[in-house]
Amino acid sequence: MSVFGSDQEAAVLAHRRRRPTSRVSLVLGLVLSMVIGAIAVSTAAATPPPQNQILSDLSASIGVGSLPTQLVVNSTGAKAYVINAGSSSVSVIDTATNTVTATVSTGTGTEPKDLALTRDDSKLYVIYDNMNSGYAENGGYVEISTATNTVTYTSGHLDYLPVGIAVNADGTKLYINANQTLQSDPFGDYFDYIGQGTRIYSNSTHAGIGWIPTQGSTYALAVSPDGSTLYRTDSYDQSLQAIDITGGNGGWSTLAWQDGMRIAVSPNNSKVYLLQSGYVAIFDVATQQIIEQNNISSAGTGFTVSPDGSYLYVSDTYGAKVRVVSTSAWSVLATVTFPLGSRPWGVAAAPGGSAVYVASNGAAAVRVLTAAPSVVAPAAPTALNATPGNASASITFTAGADGGAAISKYQYSTDGGSNWSDAAAGTTSPVTVSGLTNGTSYSIKLRAVNSAGGGAASDAVSVTPRTTPSAPTALVATPGDGSASIAFTAGADGGAAISKYQYSTDGGTTWADADAGTTSPVTISGLSNYTSYSIKLRAVNSVGAGAASSAVSVRPGLPGAVSCAGNALGKHRLQLCWNLVTPSQGSVVRYRATVFLVGTSTKVATCRGSSTDTSCDFGSPVKLAAGTTYDFRVGARIKLAPGRVFWSLYGDTRQVTTLP
DSSP: OOSSOHHHHHHHHHTOEEEEOOHHHHHHHHHHHTTOOOOOOOOOSSOOOOOOOOOOEEEEEEEOSSSEEEEEEOTTSSEEEEEETTTTEEEEEETTTTEEEEEEEOOTTEEEEEEEEOTTSOEEEEEEEETTSOSSSOEEEEEEETTTTEEEEEOOSOSSOEEEEEEOTTSOEEEEEEOOBOOOOTTSOEEEEOOOEEEEEETTTOOEEEEEEOSSOOOOEEEOTTSSEEEEEETTTTEEEEEEOSSSSOOEEEEESOOOSEEEEOTTSOEEEEEOSSOEEEEETTTTEEEEEEOOOSSOOOEEEOTTSSEEEEEETTTTEEEEEETTTOSEEEEEEOOTTOOEEEEEEOTTSSOEEEEETTTTEEEEEEOOOOOSOOOOOEEEEEEEETTEEEEEEEOOOOTTSOOOEEEEESSTTSSOEEOSSOSSSOEEEESOOTTOOEEEEEEEEETTEEOOOOOOEEEOOOOOOOOOEEEEEEEETTEEEEEEEOOOOTTSOOOEEEEESSTTSSOEEOSSOSSSOEEEOSOOTTOOEEEEEEEEOSSOBOOOOOOEEEOOOOOOOOEEEEEEOSSSOEEEEEOOOOOSSSEEEEEEEEEEETTSOOEEEEEEEESSOOEEEEOSSSOOOTTOEEEEEEEEEEEEETTEEEEOOOOOOEEEEOOO
């Protein structure tokens, strides 16, 4: 049974379509469904400056599994992931060394078809066919942790044929194009397709949470770089469709009558590129028109957009070529020839524009395209400006001349240029310097590195890293009259002085300032007596509000009676006394004196007095120990209104000792 409810299944049936097909076209359709899906889309929030380099040098070959097809590069460019259709696996590539560092199985008998990476690089999703299950209900997907390179979830036997996959911007939803297939009728004249459309899953629960149908088979799938739109194609009416996913699962609208087996979106969200086997078409988002169509590739199975949006890299699988296409002039700028029979398939670009990775299906390898080598070290960066971060600094700058070759990285020095370390991955302004100590002032110089080596050093810029404070811990709440005193252990200040504390009584949705004070305890006023609160606390410094603490419970109340000196009536009896209290609300019904073991909240027993009594005797039926000191506290039972009777808070603590 499907994980989706009957309403969704009814929607599927409403779009059901029967059409005649030959056995040949049936086989071709199944073969085609195994090789088409979504292309990974650049996740940059904004278009970087043009790299102005054509990557056309086959600089490396990385051996992977059998029949690699599609691949994706993570947001830092440090890792690439390629699915191997022939060996039921994913190869994890370290792009710094161009080596496979891990191989993850997608399950025995599966044929991986496509993959998608969350934008925080934490999870990889792979859809597959189960080649042992026949025509119907033979799809599934796995979730892979990129931190451990292990499968953390397997969907098992799904009821449809998955052919495209994408993840939304915050990584909470998974979109899978579903082409459910039933077998032909007894005469073999028809092949019945039902369930075509896009299924939506929660990435936290893995439950199906939505279903957006199509009229026919849907193949290509991609989320726009700004995270607002899900694009897909419908082969029935050969259309490009858009789904608004900013506020939910949305409905679809047709943008253009243009089909495609792959979709790629420009980094600035202005263009949508569609790849068919013999051509590439461009949809202009602003004008809502197909503005160009060109026979770029005779048998294209993969393409990608460069990080700056300047180029398309389009594979010609059976022609053993990758063509570099200008997105402005719409002309082929370079053609990279692969070894005959290597079958270049999926294509993915590194975020910094330093490399393009191509799955070589026939050679069981990933080939790396880079720029031609350089001969001169880069000039010094200028106009440095440093923004402090959490144990880090973001350095903006004006790049110097690259020396005729792509800058591969930036390095920084904190000791005047004597020693240099690599900045975090990135070849354009800004770069991030990590591994610093919050609250410590640094004088940082920067230099660019290309294949010729490290360039000239910049002038120094000063910065003191800092971040928001850590969460307070070990909260202890003491109730008061319409207030609470919260004692705590302060977390790290993040490198900047704590200016105040804030509290929340609604789980962290809204926050208010605690009474003045930057050390433990802090007081929270304005609470309602005899109302239970679950309070979280957080510190605030010049960077902003820090992490919230765990919650602590407290119930404010009216103050209790003030105890007076008790008397020992013998070895095992005490007389406990108090002063009468006049509450600010209601009236006293009775008093209760409670005896505790010294210094604890462990109760021994209680005695009670009327609303006018000022003492009570204690020692029966519980027999006290002779010559023993006890704590006692007194509370008042207060009637606020009919049906609203509460005990006050305990008054002060007194001690009294039985006779020896």
